[in-house]
Amino acid sequence: MTRTLIVGIATSLALIVLLIVIGEREELRLAAAAQTAQARQIEQGALLYDQHCRSCHGVNGEGLSALGPALHDAHFFTDRLREVGWNGSLHDYVVATIANGRITATRPLYVGDGVVAMPPWSRANGGPLRNDQIEALAAFVLNWEATALGKVVLSPLPTPTPPIANDPAQIAHGRQLFLEAGCPACHGENADGVKGAGPALTGIGAVAGERTPGVSAAEYLRASVLIPAAYVVQGYAQPGGCVAALTDAQLTDLVAYLLTVE
Numbered sequence: 001m002t003r004t005l006i007v008g009i010a011t012s013l014a015l016i017v018l019l020i021v022i023g024e025r026e027e028l029r030l031a032a033a034a035q036t037a038q039a040r041q042i043e044q045g046a047l048l049y050d051q052h053c054r055s056c057h058g059v060n061g062e063g064l065s066a067l068g069p070a071l072h073d074a075h076f077f078t079d080r081l082r083e084v085g086w087n088g089s090l091h092d093y094v095v096a097t098i099a100n101g102r103i104t105a106t107r108p109l110y111v112g113d114g115v116v117a118m119p120p121w122s123r124a125n126g127g128p129l130r131n132d133q134i135e136a137l138a139a140f141v142l143n144w145e146a147t148a149l150g151k152v153v154l155s156p157l158p159t160p161t162p163p164i165a166n167d168p169a170q171i172a173h174g175r176q177l178f179l180e181a182g183c184p185a186c187h188g189e190n191a192d193g194v195k196g197a198g199p200a201l202t203g204i205g206a207v208a209g210e211r212t213p214g215v216s217a218a219e220y221l222r223a224s225v226l227i228p229a230a231y232v233v234q235g236y237a238q239p240g241g242c243v244a245a246l247t248d249a250q251l252t253d254l255v256a257y258l259l260t261v262e
């Protein structure tokens, strides 16, 4: 009788322990799945960032002079919400900023020439991105927190935008990219313009730096190719569609060429 009781209790205890172990395993499995999903989301956000955001916020979120503020930055993660008087979470602030853009900049440096500081990206606001893509972008930006606050050291170090060397080989490569990327269709083989399609780019190196206060000629040209809506040349009703799928290094060479076309 006592033995049966002991066996019964032991069996029940064993069952309970087994259930706890299985439960924990399940919890671990779910946590791992959630982690994988988050990693995927951040990866998707990184691709979108590279496509749509780096032209103003920098390849690694370091900011680009007067085009866009740094996001991969301690101040952004610690004091920015207080500065703008936002009561919600940083996640919501980032999502709202991406979805709605910024018609007027909150800081004088980014006022530019009075054109929208940052265009809206959500479909509801006429932008190109779905809500899940905006969430992915937010996950990617927020993922910078640890490195921005110095809790984790990035390795290897972020690669800065390659410099414009201004050597003949770089300019020649830029010229080749100009031809290959389809620019002549609207700007002409020699960048002297195509009537009704696109303006002449000759001499642009000399004037591009004066288009927007605080934006250098090279930055202006980079942005013109990366984000057609950033600046629209006077006399044109809408952005020209100068987009080209180029790597950062290729874009630098293309800009080196544009700076020299006469």
Ligand code: HEC
Residues within 6 Å of the ligand: 049, 052, 053, 054, 055, 056, 057, 067, 068, 069, 071, 076, 080, 093, 094, 097, 098, 102, 104, 105, 106, 107, 110, 117, 118, 119, 121, 137, 141, 227, 230
């Ligand atoms: C045409 C340039 C431009 C592009 C492209 C752009 N931004 Fe911005 N963004 C800005 C400017 C300018 C501001 C800040 C204006 C201000 O001072 O309020 C800003 C602000 C922000 C902020 C808030 C930063 C802060 O300090 O308050 C976030 C987050 C942000 N952008 C994310 C993005 C993401 C993600 C993308 C890509 C989908 C993007 N931006 C594309 C120019 C740009």
Ligand code: HEC
Residues within 6 Å of the ligand: 178, 181, 182, 183, 184, 185, 186, 187, 197, 198, 199, 201, 204, 221, 224, 225, 228, 231, 232, 233, 236, 238, 239, 240, 241, 242, 243, 244, 254, 258
């Ligand atoms: C489908 C036609 C079209 C194609 C292709 C095109 N562009 Fe443009 N581009 C335009 C139009 C139209 C404008 C003027 C409106 C504007 O500012 O967006 C313009 C403006 C520019 C400007 C600004 C000029 C200024 O005076 O400020 C630059 C720089 C530029 N394009 C470079 C390029 C490059 C480089 C390529 C190839 C990667 C390219 N474009 C491909 C139509 C085009």
